Amino acid sequence: xxxxxxxxHRLHGGTLRYCRHASTSxxxxxKFTVWTPARDSQGGEGPFPYLxxxxxxxxxxxxxxxxxxxxxxxxxHGMAIVAPDTxxxxxGVADDPAYDLGQGAGFYVDAxxxxxxxxxxxxxxxxxxxxxxxxxxxxxxxxxRGIFGHSMGGHGALTIALRxxxxxxxxxxxxxxxxxxxxxxxxxxxxxxxxxxxxxxxxHDACALIEDGAGESFDEILIxxxxxxxxxxxxxxxxxxxxxAAKAGRKVTVRRQEGYDHSYFFISxxxxxxxxWHAERL
Amino acid sequence: xxxxxxxxHRLHGGTLRYCRHASTSxxxxxKFTVWTPARDSQGGEGPFPYLxxxxxxxxxxxxxxxxxxxxxxxxxHGMAIVAPDTxxxxxGVADDPAYDLGQGAGFYVDAxxxxxxxxxxxxxxxxxxxxxxxxxxxxxxxxxRGIFGHSMGGHGALTIALRxxxxxxxxxxxxxxxxxxxxxxxxxxxxxxxxxxxxxxxxHDACALIEDGAGESFDEILIxxxxxxxxxxxxxxxxxxxxxAAKAGRKVTVRRQEGYDHSYFFISxxxxxxxxWHAERL
Numbered sequence: 001x002x003x004x005x006x007x008x009h010r011l012h013g014g015t016l017r018y019c020r021h022a023s024t025s026x027x028x029x030x031k032f033t034v035w036t037p038a039r040d041s042q043g044g045e046g047p048f049p050y051l052x053x054x055x056x057x058x059x060x061x062x063x064x065x066x067x068x069x070x071x072x073x074x075x076x077h078g079m080a081i082v083a084p085d086t087x088x089x090x091x092g093v094a095d096d097p098a099y100d101l102g103q104g105a106g107f108y109v110d111a112x113x114x115x116x117x118x119x120x121x122x123x124x125x126x127x128x129x130x131x132x133x134x135x136x137x138x139x140x141x142x143x144x145r146g147i148f149g150h151s152m153g154g155h156g157a158l159t160i161a162l163r164x165x166x167x168x169x170x171x172x173x174x175x176x177x178x179x180x181x182x183x184x185x186x187x188x189x190x191x192x193x194x195x196x197x198x199x200x201x202x203x204h205d206a207c208a209l210i211e212d213g214a215g216e217s218f219d220e221i222l223i224x225x226x227x228x229x230x231x232x233x234x235x236x237x238x239x240x241x242x243x244x245a246a247k248a249g250r251k252v253t254v255r256r257q258e259g260y261d262h263s264y265f266f267i268s269x270x271x272x273x274x275x276x277w278h279a280e281r282l
Numbered sequence: 283x284x285x286x287x288x289x290x291h292r293l294h295g296g297t298l299r300y301c302r303h304a305s306t307s308x309x310x311x312x313k314f315t316v317w318t319p320a321r322d323s324q325g326g327e328g329p330f331p332y333l334x335x336x337x338x339x340x341x342x343x344x345x346x347x348x349x350x351x352x353x354x355x356x357x358x359h360g361m362a363i364v365a366p367d368t369x370x371x372x373x374g375v376a377d378d379p380a381y382d383l384g385q386g387a388g389f390y391v392d393a394x395x396x397x398x399x400x401x402x403x404x405x406x407x408x409x410x411x412x413x414x415x416x417x418x419x420x421x422x423x424x425x426x427r428g429i430f431g432h433s434m435g436g437h438g439a440l441t442i443a444l445r446x447x448x449x450x451x452x453x454x455x456x457x458x459x460x461x462x463x464x465x466x467x468x469x470x471x472x473x474x475x476x477x478x479x480x481x482x483x484x485x486h487d488a489c490a491l492i493e494d495g496a497g498e499s500f501d502e503i504l505i506x507x508x509x510x511x512x513x514x515x516x517x518x519x520x521x522x523x524x525x526x527a528a529k530a531g532r533k534v535t536v537r538r539q540e541g542y543d544h545s546y547f548f549i550s551x552x553x554x555x556x557x558x559w560h561a562e563r564l
Contacts, residue, residue: 010510010541010543010547010551011550011551013551016547069550072550072551072554228292261291261292264348266291268293268354269292269293269295
């Protein structure tokens with residue numbers, strides 16, 4: 001797959017590229033950013049260990065790239081970061097006027113229901129097309145690959161990693177949706193994309209996946225959650241993943257951060273600790 | 283002057299506020315952000331030394347706040363940061379369709395020409411209304427105050443500091459317009475705001491101010507300039523301030539950074555060094 005570079009910027013000593021490529025999974029052009037450091041932690045010029053960041057509702061590839069402040073820490077550890085858009089977009093792609101369904105709200109599943117099924121295949125996009133594209137075009141090491149994300153993207157990171165421990169060596173999340181089976185965002189999106197039969201949702205529910213024994217090879221999963229997050233009690237419910245982990249004898253560390261909300265101000269405060277946490281594992 | 287808090291976020295252990303207040307200088311409501319740390323470098327709870335950041339063309343108070351990554355470094359040094367909007371805005375305020383004149387392009391002068399004179403008084407706003415408002419409403423130490431900015435805001439920081447060394451103890455700039463007398467942006471804006479008589483522009487030209495002996499109390503002025511900046515040769519011309527400084531026997535350090543452009547990716551790469559540089563002086 002050919003990757004087209006739309007813009008390039010130097011950033012923290014490395015190279016940031018805004019890219020576009022054709023995805024066979026979504027049947028659309030897809031955008032992502034990729035930042036590569038000048039050197040890895042040993043002074044080498046790659047291939048670099050790397051992290052895939054999955055963003056939350058309403059985001060494109062740009063939000064994390066301009067707001068997270070992650071690249072300073074990636075430079076320190078000699079790691080690359082790839083950040084894709086959150087859904088297919090453009091002419092002929094279904095959409096919904098609500099912020100939590102359709103474009104900007106792909107929920108990292110392969111939709112089976114009309115009108116979403118033709119293009120909303122973000123699970124396949126992230127696990128296949130994106131990885132193939134970036135591994136082929138940039139000096140990245142597929143054997144040292146981690147994944148993390150925020151909110152809907154935290155859900156994406158957790159579920160994709162748990163189902164594909166061979167693809168990813170580490171996984172963390174910030175303010176993630178841990179159980180679409182148990183929150184209004186999940187209920188709405190999964191019903192629309194996967195249909196009313198809730199059994200089909202378990203493959204995209206981090207808590208259910210842990211209960212079902214997925215991803216046992218991860219030594220730990222790190223989660224940061226702000227306690228002033230207005231979605232904490234209604235949507236995010238980190239206690240559910242703690243309970244699932246306890247039941248399954250798995251290590252999921254939820255750090256509750258006093259005073260922090262759901263915004264990029266929270267993400268940018270703790271992103272450095274997440275990058276370092278992954279660096280120890282890659 | 284009453285300061286209204288529109289939104290509050292915890293960020294890097296401190297408190298970020300989006301604020302609005304009535305400015306007598308501009309005759310409009312004006313917005314700014316203020317971030318205060320939890321503790322200063324000695325563990326005290328304030329008043330904190332602080333930096334005023336002036337943004338460039340097209341920006342509001344939001345761009346720096348979400349993109350710069352400065353607060354991590356401010357937290358490290360126990361310093362606060364205040365970032366105002368770049369012009370008056372709203373109904374009854376003159377504007378121009380071009381990005382480099384009118385709203386979003388105040389150039390930190392007090393306009394004398396129609397239609398700008400009634401509201402475009404950003405020089406008075408920054409040096410009087412803004413400082414009075416933030417000093418009165420937050421635990422800030424007016425005796426330990428620095429100023430910095432980017433592009434048009436670098437011009438603002440340099441000219442405001444040079445003319446008011448009693449108000450500011452330190453000044454630095456990233457990719458600044460150093461001489462409105464000698465670039466198309468300056469020519470257009472100063473003609474519109476101050477009129478065709480170029481002698482009146484000298485009070486808002488960092489090079490002319492240095493030539494005229496303003497701000498001799500600053501031990502050094504730090505400037506970072508990207509060498510891949512598309513405005514470098516046409517608009518920014520840092521060699522002009524080096525020449526003015528050499529002639530006047532003043533220390534202006536221009537660091538030319540290979541490969542960096544005019545964007546916030548450049549700002550965010552070097553903002554930490556600027557915050558530390560100010561911290562040494564405040």
